[in-house]
Amino acid sequence: MMRAAGWAATGLVAVALAWGGAGYLATKPVDFHDYRVAAVGAAQSAYDALATASLTGGALLAGRVTQPYADTMLDDARSALAGAAKQFTDVAPPDDRTEAMRDRLGPLLVRANAVLPGRSSDLTRGALDAIRPVQAGLDRFIEDDK
Amino acid sequence: MKRLLAVTLGILTAIGGFVDIGDIVSTSEAGSRFGLAHTWVLVVGIIGICVYAEMSGRVTAVSTRPVFDLIRERLGPRVALMNLLGSYLITLLTLAAEIGGVALALQLLSGAPYLLWAPVVAIVLWLVLWRVKFETLERAFGLAGLALVVLVLAIFRLHPDVASLRTQATTFRPPRGENWPTYSFMAIALFASAMTPYEVFFFSSGGVEERWTPRELTISRVNVFLGFPLGGLLAFGFLATSAIVFQPIGLDVSSLGQAALPAGMAFGTVGLGLVILGVFAATFGAAMETSLSAGYTVAQYFGWSWGKLLRPRQAARFHIVVLVSILLAVAALLTTIDPIQLTEYMLIFSAIVLPLTYLPILVIANDRGYLGEKVNGPFANALGLIYLVIIVTAAVAAVPIMIFTGMGG
Numbered sequence: 001m002m003r004a005a006g007w008a009a010t011g012l013v014a015v016a017l018a019w020g021g022a023g024y025l026a027t028k029p030v031d032f033h034d035y036r037v038a039a040v041g042a043a044q045s046a047y048d049a050l051a052t053a054s055l056t057g058g059a060l061l062a063g064r065v066t067q068p069y070a071d072t073m074l075d076d077a078r079s080a081l082a083g084a085a086k087q088f089t090d091v092a093p094p095d096d097r098t099e100a101m102r103d104r105l106g107p108l109l110v111r112a113n114a115v116l117p118g119r120s121s122d123l124t125r126g127a128l129d130a131i132r133p134v135q136a137g138l139d140r141f142i143e144d145d146k
Numbered sequence: 147m148k149r150l151l152a153v154t155l156g157i158l159t160a161i162g163g164f165v166d167i168g169d170i171v172s173t174s175e176a177g178s179r180f181g182l183a184h185t186w187v188l189v190v191g192i193i194g195i196c197v198y199a200e201m202s203g204r205v206t207a208v209s210t211r212p213v214f215d216l217i218r219e220r221l222g223p224r225v226a227l228m229n230l231l232g233s234y235l236i237t238l239l240t241l242a243a244e245i246g247g248v249a250l251a252l253q254l255l256s257g258a259p260y261l262l263w264a265p266v267v268a269i270v271l272w273l274v275l276w277r278v279k280f281e282t283l284e285r286a287f288g289l290a291g292l293a294l295v296v297l298v299l300a301i302f303r304l305h306p307d308v309a310s311l312r313t314q315a316t317t318f319r320p321p322r323g324e325n326w327p328t329y330s331f332m333a334i335a336l337f338a339s340a341m342t343p344y345e346v347f348f349f350s351s352g353g354v355e356e357r358w359t360p361r362e363l364t365i366s367r368v369n370v371f372l373g374f375p376l377g378g379l380l381a382f383g384f385l386a387t388s389a390i391v392f393q394p395i396g397l398d399v400s401s402l403g404q405a406a407l408p409a410g411m412a413f414g415t416v417g418l419g420l421v422i423l424g425v426f427a428a429t430f431g432a433a434m435e436t437s438l439s440a441g442y443t444v445a446q447y448f449g450w451s452w453g454k455l456l457r458p459r460q461a462a463r464f465h466i467v468v469l470v471s472i473l474l475a476v477a478a479l480l481t482t483i484d485p486i487q488l489t490e491y492m493l494i495f496s497a498i499v500l501p502l503t504y505l506p507i508l509v510i511a512n513d514r515g516y517l518g519e520k521v522n523g524p525f526a527n528a529l530g531l532i533y534l535v536i537i538v539t540a541a542v543a544a545v546p547i548m549i550f551t552g553m554g555g
Contacts, residue, residue, distance in 0.1 A: 051397040052404055065410040065418050068257030073403045
């Protein structure tokens, strides 16, 4: 009986600690580190989306992958980019340094959205060339702020 | 030919265990971020699953009863219930992820959204499990899963920098730009994926379905020592091709389509078709394994009739558990939860329940009442204990590392 009560008390304390910890993490204000992590994560997701489109486009133009496959890859890339943009805009910059970060990454995400093809039929040499500079810009951002 | 086909149970179990949807994506992600730095984890995982699958196969062949049945009898209903709850929940999550994996493979072929495919896959899965013989299933899906060997061949076709790959494979630390916590997180996920609990229960129950007796001890061992390393080799194909294609450009793999791309780059549409066929077979095979495992463990715990050797009417409760598990899994998928994310969580929670699965197996494999002279020798016990320490370490570290790294991000 005593043993069962001991286990129950331990369980309750563990749940209370987990609940309190989760509550703290969910409500603590965003600091520079949090913002940097969110921004770099968003930039990496956007970079991955563009790199995926670029590789898929190259393979499609060389006849190495099928159209339904390329369409699926582009759908995934667009979803990943939308997720990245949301992840970035959901967090407000807490100070001047992070505002500067936002001013550098924001336009890159807008350009990424503009150059990412919507369908496999849009994957032309020109479209792939347009992706490269934006991809390079995102890569620089990640390297500088990681 | 019959002898050759006798190892398909091991091949199917290993392909399901090593290259199911969770493994494909996590192994490819590991390759794209860390190169070949986790190769040692695959090796450790292959040896670990061989150690415990050999014990399970031996227990089944000698006692002609499945491991879970003996766990309940030997360790009592309380311990077996903890084991059942832990393994059933993980198996159910895995089943949902596998149905999602099959649907994602069909999406890559057809272009139609995977959520449209998921209910179709669930219905076909149930019909196949209801109507088709166990041996036919394991042969068809075990052998079709071998199409994934195309990725192993792609390693050579992609003309990698061999010296660089060798350095990566022999460097047991994270590469530049990555840190120890994320490296450890990925190592735990890969280890857990190799040791997924349902593998040993499926393998052991499959042995009973194939009517193994002590005379089949050699077949059981050939299944283990051929099947699981083969599954590990196929997983290495994903790790290495991602390391070759994606790591140099800094692309983190997060989808099934990305994991399949190197096959297309190496062998064109034929290579892509083969890898998608292999993924389809591996994930459908894993969906079958997990559905049956769910039924096996529950039925064996409650002492019901079970298995595909019996007519469905004779094992009605077993088939109902299988059907309900499939329904729960597809319902979870239709909430639009991302199957890839689901697999990532599944792997970490799987690491937590691993001790509940493997400690009882070690106990049973040392029980002379069941195994007579075929109990573990000193070597099997030494390996079993070493792996139990690794398993417990992974289980304890899993959640803190998951929280600390934000799921390895």
